[in-house]
Amino acid sequence: MDGHLIHLNREEEYSEGASRGRSGRVEGMDKDLLQLVFDNMYNGIYIADGQGVTLGVNKTFEEMSGIPAEELVGRSLYDLVGPDNYFSGAASLVVIERRAPVTATYSTKTGRKLLVKGKPIFDPDGEIRYIISTIWDLTVVQYQQEIDADMARDHLLAEEDIIACSDQMGQVIDLALQVANSDSTLLITGETGVGKSLLGKMIHRASARKDRPLMQINCASIPESLIESELFGYEAGSFTGADRRGKPGLFEMADGGTVFLDEISELPLHLQSKLLGVLQDKEFFKIGGRRVRTVDVRLIAATNRDLTRLVAEGRFRADLFYRLNVVPISIPPLRERREDIPLLVSYFLDKFNRSHNTYKTFSGELIEHLSRLPWRGNIRELENTIERLIVTGSTGERLLFSLVEGEEIREDRPLPEQLAEFEEKILLQARRRYGSTRKIAAAIGISQASVARKLHRIDMEEKRGNGK
Ligand SMILES: Nc1ncnc2c1ncn2[C@@H]1O[C@H](COP(=O)(O)OP(=O)(O)OP(=O)(O)O)[C@@H](O)[C@H]1O
Ligand SMILES: [Mg+2]
Known part of the structure; x- marks a missing residue:
């Protein structure tokens, strides 16, 4: 085990620099003690x-990787x-490129997931x-037991990673890591x-509960009449149409782990009271149940509403x-942390080049252009835009620019044709921004x-067009 730190001490200037002017911190600690501290830190270094x-x-x-x-x-x-x-x-490597601190998650060939803060x-x-990197282990052990190493690797590579270099995101991630291991309720x-859902997942995986389930539910996408049974389950034979054997709810399934309630603002009032009860007493009744159930879950809630x-x-x-709101965590919009944009652009470029087997690059000019856009749909919109640029933008950057910018209005073409085109643009932009048809429908005021x-029609037409 000896020797990991050798390089640190061999660099005379460094150890001088570290002790000089900061007396009391390193002075008096010999090499063995420093080594001991180094090896026994909670974090990987x-x-x-x-x-x-x-x-x-x-x-x-060594242990966590x-x-x-x-x-x-x-x-x-x-x-x-x-x-x-x-x-x-x-x-x-990103630190070298940006000459600034960077936070990112990665997977290893040994099937581990790590969160790295490089400085x-x-x-x-x-x-x-x-470059000194501090590392947290986000590995969920369950994967490795169930599937072989290759599958675990593929699985990990397919997972979404977090990457950020702005101070604002640095602070958000620091706070998230600080509170990950407490059991306090979080509101993101x-x-x-x-990146609320992504952060929620990261927090779960940085907590001691990581090997227990993370159960996620979006309160807006489930009909009001079903939310209660989804959350709390029901007893056998509790209502007509229900499964005769009864059904466990999300809280029961998450026992020992975490419940992530997305779009909590959409939770109906009567369930808000029931949820409050669970948070206060760690107890609840299933629908139609007389026996009180106890659960040990940590709640993370998210909302994009005030x-x-x-x-x-x-x-x-x-x-x-x-x-x-015990610990509020607020993630700033992308346009308030534009330093993250070039970093995210190269991250997504890499990711989609890999998955589409392409080798596209963006010019500095295009990246600058992307850095100035408002990104109302934030990282999701940026991610979807880049994928679209990679998939469709094979004919030079003029086209790429027009994809993200919108073209000038012309009056020398039939109106219905132009309207149809405009509608298509609105829909495609909304899809980049919101992702799900439900959210798009809510945003532009037509039915899902x-x-x-x-x-679907746009996609079919596009396919036909590309196949020509
Ligand atoms: N810092 C980041 N680094 C890399 N990818 C990110 C980052 N933040 C978000 N993403 C990606 O952006 C997309 C949107 O993130 P996410 O779904 O977590 O957003 P959200 O805030 O939950 O959105 P909504 O309010 O619509 O539910 C996801 O594909 C996610 O992986
Ligand atoms: Mg979400």
Whole structure:
């Protein structure tokens, strides 16, 4: 085990720099003690130099990644990263590119999921001297028991990763990690597509509950009459039409784990009271049940609406709001953290190039252009836009620009034709923004069925057009 830290101490200047001017922190700690601290930290630590060469990892990192230090130390991260390599990505390499702290999640070839916060340490000339990465384990052990390593890997690679470099997101993720292990109720707020669901999942996986279920439900997408039975289940024979054997609810299935209630603002008032009861007493009754049930769940709720306003309007229970709002986590819209845009663009470009087997790149000009757009649908819209650019934008960047910008209005063509085209654009933009037909319907005020029908027609026409 000795030797992981050798490089750290060999660099005389570094240890001098670390102790000089900050007396009391390192002075008096000998090398063995530092090594002991290094290896016994709760987090994994990965140290690379300014070129991306691995200088050392601590014992915790070896344990959480399942990769021995010998396989990493002395090797360049550029050689360790790739779809069939040790790591699916590396925060350190992004740190080198951006010269700023970066947070990202990655999977490893050993079937682990890691959250990495990489931080550059500069030398007096402003060059990156070291990159110190602190690592959290987000692996869910269940996967590995059920399926073999290859499948676990594919599964992990298909999962959505988080990546961010803005201060605002850095703070959000820090807060999320701080509270992950407490059992307090969390309320995640933010516009559509900012990453609320993704963060909720990350919090669950950073918590001690990670090997128990994360049960997710969207309160807006389930008919009001069914939400109660979805959440709390019902006893055998409790109402006509119900399954005779009864049914467990989400809370029961999540026992020991986490319940994620998306779009909590849409929860009907009478269920808000019932939910409050569960939060306060950890007890509830199933529908038609007389026996009180106890559960141990952590609740994470999310909303893109202003709950304080709904409380003022009497549409959301104040006591529930206060109960939920113990730790508010608010994710800022993408347009308020534009530094994240180029980073996300290259992340999604890479992801979709991989899945579509293409090798497209974007010019600096296009990336700049993308960085200036309002992104009302936030990261979801950015992600969908990039996928669309990759799939359809094979004929040069003029076309790419027009896809994200919208074209000028012309009056020398039949109106119905232009209207149809305009309708198509609205629908496609709404799809990039909102993702689901339900959300699109709510946003543009037509029925979900017509949204689905119209989009289907557009897709069919496009297919025919592409096949020509
Ligand atoms: N920081 C990030 N890095 C990479 N991908 C992200 C990030 N944030 C969000 N995404 C991606 O953007 C998409 C939208 O995220 P998500 O579904 O979590 O948003 P949301 O806030 O829950 O939206 P809604 O309010 O509509 O439910 C997802 O595909 C998600 O993987
Ligand atoms: Mg969501």
